[in-house]
Amino acid sequence: MSRPTLVIANKAYSSWSMRAWLALKATGALFDEVYVPLDQPGTRERILRYSPSGLVPCLIDGDVAVWESLAIGEYLAERYPNAGLWPAFVKARAHARAISAEMHAGFGALRRLMPMNVRAVAPKRPIDDPALKADIARIETLWADTQARFGAGGPYLFGKYSLADAMYAPVVTRFTTYQMPLGPAATAYMQAIHAHPHVMEWIQGAKAEPERIEKYEALAR
Numbered sequence: 374m375s376r377p378t379l380v381i382a383n384k385a386y387s388s389w390s391m392r393a394w395l396a397l398k399a400t401g402a403l404f405d406e407v408y409v410p411l412d413q414p415g416t417r418e419r420i421l422r423y424s425p426s427g428l429v430p431c432l433i434d435g436d437v438a439v440w441e442s443l444a445i446g447e448y449l450a451e452r453y454p455n456a457g458l459w460p461a462f463v464k465a466r467a468h469a470r471a472i473s474a475e476m477h478a479g480f481g482a483l484r485r486l487m488p489m490n491v492r493a494v495a496p497k498r499p500i501d502d503p504a505l506k507a508d509i510a511r512i513e514t515l516w517a518d519t520q521a522r523f524g525a526g527g528p529y530l531f532g533k534y535s536l537a538d539a540m541y542a543p544v545v546t547r548f549t550t551y552q553m554p555l556g557p558a559a560t561a562y563m564q565a566i567h568a569h570p571h572v573m574e575w576i577q578g579a580k581a582e583p584e585r586i587e588k589y590e591a592l593a594r
């Protein structure tokens with residue numbers, strides 16, 4: 374079987390692409406990337422060549438196409454069962470799926486008001502929006518609760534690096550970009566994510582991209 378291809382958008386801005394890319398990297402498999410920069414003439418048509426939803430990421434594996442970042446993670450966990458993408462034990466795995474689904478479906482204020490831009494560090498600003506405050510508080514609680522219950526033996530949410538960390542990595546980079554004042558446990562978790570070689574490689578890739586899209590750059594100024 375030929376190697377898989379992951380269709381992604383800008384490494385600087387596309388948080389969903391980052392999640393699927395981190396998941397695929399965690400399998401250890403070699404893969405090809407198709408890069409479709411956002412907001413260019415023809416972006417939608419180029420994405421639609423691969424992804425019927427018109428959104429990236431989309432994984433192409435032989436004659437299988439999988440879109441939606443969480444579905445891609447689930448597919449990879451089945452396709453590469455020895456990679457240990459989800460935690461090994463059923464209770465931990467159920468919790469990992471729950472918090473990953475919560476990320477996939479939720480945190481709308483965070484996604485709207487703090488768009489990802491892994492290249493930028495924005496000036497510190499007070500957080501006035503109650504929904505954004507609630508999202509940030511929920512994430513900090515969720516990380517602390519997960520690590521307290523399942524995080525023994527490593528710096529990640531479930532000790533060992535998992536798909537749940539891939540789902541929250543773009544939240545970590547947002548908290549870094551917008552200089553969120555978080556407690557010591559969240560700060561230590563963020564340091565572990567930033568030190569992960571796959572996250573570092575993604576950010577290096579973002580720095581090498583030539584595109585600058587104003588709507589993502591403006592908020593981080």
Ligand SMILES: N[C@@H](CCC(=O)N[C@@H](CS)C(=O)NCC(=O)O)C(=O)O
Nearest residue numbers: 387388389427428429430441442443
């Ligand atoms: N729920 C989807 C969200 C995917 C999504 O919103 N992707 C954005 C990029 S981060 C996109 O493809 N946008 C297309 C466009 O703006 O033309 C997932 O989990 O994969």
